[in-house]
Amino acid sequence: MDRPVTTLFMLMSVDGKISTGATDDLDVDKDFPKIAGLTEGLHQYYEIEQTTDLWSFNSGRVQAKIGVNTKEMPNKTPVSFVVLDNSHLNENGIRYFCALSKNFVLVTSNDKHPAFSMEESNLHIVYQKELSLKDALITLKSEYGCERITIQTGGTLNGLFLREKLFDYVDIVVAPVLIGGKDTSTLIDGKSLVSQSELSQLGVLKLQECVMLENSYLRLRYEVIR
Numbered sequence: 001m002d003r004p005v006t007t008l009f010m011l012m013s014v015d016g017k018i019s020t021g022a023t024d025d026l027d028v029d030k031d032f033p034k035i036a037g038l039t040e041g042l043h044q045y046y047e048i049e050q051t052t053d054l055w056s057f058n059s060g061r062v063q064a065k066i067g068v069n070t071k072e073m074p075n076k077t078p079v080s081f082v083v084l085d086n087s088h089l090n091e092n093g094i095r096y097f098c099a100l101s102k103n104f105v106l107v108t109s110n111d112k113h114p115a116f117s118m119e120e121s122n123l124h125i126v127y128q129k130e131l132s133l134k135d136a137l138i139t140l141k142s143e144y145g146c147e148r149i150t151i152q153t154g155g156t157l158n159g160l161f162l163r164e165k166l167f168d169y170v171d172i173v174v175a176p177v178l179i180g181g182k183d184t185s186t187l188i189d190g191k192s193l194v195s196q197s198e199l200s201q202l203g204v205l206k207l208q209e210c211v212m213l214e215n216s217y218l219r220l221r222y223e224v225i226r
Contacts, residue, residue, distance in 0.1 A: 003137035004149045007169040009052050011045045012187050013179045018155060022183040024065045038175055041215025045173040054078060055149040060085025062154050069093040074100045086110040098123050107136045133164055159190020162203050167224045170205060176216035
């Protein structure tokens with residue numbers, strides 16, 4: 001393949017929600033630790049996350065939501081982070097990822113993004129006049145040696161990855177909770193299909209593993225059938 005092997009890795013509720021509500025004040029990382037019945041087994045998701053690929057693809061909106069624009073600088077990790085962002089990360093957010101990452105690659109269509117005025121030795125910018133996830137992945141492999149990458153973006157971007165046939169594997173940790181709410185982000189959001197002619201855009205999966213974790217959590221691992 002001319003692009004990296006991709007794995008969608010997410011934490012979701014039994015009804016497929018990846019947030020606890022429809023506002024940026026609500027977030028599973030902040031809220032699940034406060035909820036009896038969820039906090040006890042939550043550590044398993046973060047432990048599994050530590051075993052994922054050494055490249056991670058994220059969205060600027062999600063990262064801003066969890067506070068990287070105001071966080072203190074973290075310790076360096078061996079992970080290279082890729083963030084797709086046009087307007088959500090400020091200079092502190094960029095420096096945060098540079099401090100955290102082996103290599104930090106910003107993918108943007110905003111030629112006035114604050115990252116362009118910054119000088120960090122491990123900061124790389126992939127500028128696209130129009131967003132192309134496929135082209136971004138091809139660049140990550142050809143220019144930065146990325147062979148495998150874990151996708152941890154929001155529902156809308158996940159929907160673009162799905163429709164463009166860019167998922168190879170899906171690795172989901174299911175928390176024992178029902179969240180509900182038609183406006184709450186799900187694992188896959190974005191444009192809905194409206195005709196049978198579009199059914200080829202579905203992501204049909206083959207189950208590789210189903211693991212019962214502690215405290216009623218589940219881990220589901222699939223291969224995407226092409």
